[in-house]
Amino acid sequence: MHVERFESALWATTSLLVVSGDEAIAVDPCISSEEVRQIAACATELGARVTHVLATHADWDHVCGIAAFPDAVATMSEGTAKRLRAVDAGERVAEQAARYGVAVAGAPRVDRTLTPGVALDLGPFVVETLPLRGHTPDGTAYRLRTLDVLAVGDHLSAVEFPFASSTADYRLTLAGLVDLLRNDPPARVFPGHGPELSADAALAIAEKDLAYLHALRDAVASTVRSDDRAGARKAGLAVPLPREAPSDLSAARAANVEAQLAELVPTGTRAR
Ligand SMILES: [Zn+2]
Numbered sequence: 001m002h003v004e005r006f007e008s009a010l011w012a013t014t015s016l017l018v019v020s021g022d023e024a025i026a027v028d029p030c031i032s033s034e035e036v037r038q039i040a041a042c043a044t045e046l047g048a049r050v051t052h053v054l055a056t057h058a059d060w061d062h063v064c065g066i067a068a069f070p071d072a073v074a075t076m077s078e079g080t081a082k083r084l085r086a087v088d089a090g091e092r093v094a095e096q097a098a099r100y101g102v103a104v105a106g107a108p109r110v111d112r113t114l115t116p117g118v119a120l121d122l123g124p125f126v127v128e129t130l131p132l133r134g135h136t137p138d139g140t141a142y143r144l145r146t147l148d149v150l151a152v153g154d155h156l157s158a159v160e161f162p163f164a165s166s167t168a169d170y171r172l173t174l175a176g177l178v179d180l181l182r183n184d185p186p187a188r189v190f191p192g193h194g195p196e197l198s199a200d201a202a203l204a205i206a207e208k209d210l211a212y213l214h215a216l217r218d219a220v221a222s223t224v225r226s227d228d229r230a231g232a233r234k235a236g237l238a239v240p241l242p243r244e245a246p247s248d249l250s251a252a253r254a255a256n257v258e259a260q261l262a263e264l265v266p267t268g269t270r271a272r
Contacts (some may be wrong), residue, residue: 001123001192003188004042006178006197008035010100013061015039016151017050018144020124024048026072027142027151028056028192032102036065046155052122055108056132056153056192057139058083060096061080064213067106075109075120077131079138116140130180134170135163149188151176156205159194161241165258167213174210209241215239220260231267233257243255250253 001019001050007013008031011083016027018038024043029036029050050069055076056062063084066074076084083089084089095105114120114130125144132139135154142151154163164170181189185199197205223232235239236257 001029001142001146002041003144003147005190005212006035006039006042008032008061010102010187011061014151014190014192014194015065016190017042018125018147019043019046022048023051023123025052025054025122025125025127026050026065026069027190028062029053029056029151031061031064031097031104032254033065033068033105034103034107034210036068039065040068052125052139054127054142055080056141056151057136058089059109059136059154060093062102062153063108064093064097066108066127067104073111073122075114076110076117076121077138077140078130079136080140083106083138084110097168114140129256130176132172132173132177136165136168137169139173143186145186145214149190150188151190152179152202154190154191154192156197156202156209157193158197158205158243159192159203159245160249160252161243162209162213162256163214163249164256164259166263167217167256168180168263171210171213171217173212176205178203178206178210205242210268212239212242216256216260220257221264224261224264229261231237232261234261 004017006015010179015112022103044140050072053072053074058080116129120127127145130141132141139153181203189202219235220232223235
């Protein structure tokens with residue numbers, strides 16, 4: 001049994017191919033149809049066919065390759081399935097692909113859902129699953145203990161900073177990952193964007209990201225108490241990022257501040 005990592009030209013997005021005998025799992029096969037074709041070709045070269053596809057979350061860059069594997073079983077959390085079953089899910093993937101100028105396999109599909117926290121039996125593979133809310137409400141991590149591998153979706157990236165849909169969820173997820181990396185570490189950690197990490201490197205990123213989110217909460221909380229929403233935004237945006245990131249991610253930084261405001265101040269009662 002072994003694992004291959006593939007990296008998309010867009011955002012260094014990770015796809016994994018896990019092979020055992022003549023069967024393989026593709027995790028987040030992505031992004032362009034040509035890149036996904038190479039993943040399928042690699043499986044064929046190794047004498048395997050992709051029998052299962054797993055998605056870490058429903059963001060377009062992680063699900064746009066599912067359609068390239070029509071005979072595989074596409075499995076994901078109920079939350080991810082719900083997002084992909086939305087009537088416009090296919091259109092949204094197509095829109096984003098067009099926006100970034102890539103051709104993709106097609107609309108994503110759902111064949112089976114999982115319960116995060118419960119292990120999956122996928123033919124020759126046993127896959128442990130963990131809920132990872134924070135980047136999105138529907139995230140799932142996958143662990144193959146026989147390979148000592150953990151795939152963590154859009155968390156613990158060495159090339160990005162946290163993009164939080166909920167800052168409270170994201171802190172809980174990071175605290176859980178810190179615990180896992182300290183007490184039950186996998187040898188190899190695969191974030192959704194950027195290179196493979198050792199458990200120690202992943203732990204260092206988790207701690208830095210958690211410190212950033214604590215600093216963000218402190219900055220926004222201390223100003224919002226004085227009813228100064230504009231000041232809270234400014235204070236939130238001034239919090240240093242945990243690592244350098246491309247400038248086109250400034251919208252994500254601002255979205256973190258909005259998520260932090262939403263955690264602290266009920267909608268409708270926000271001052272100014
Ligand atoms: Zn992503």
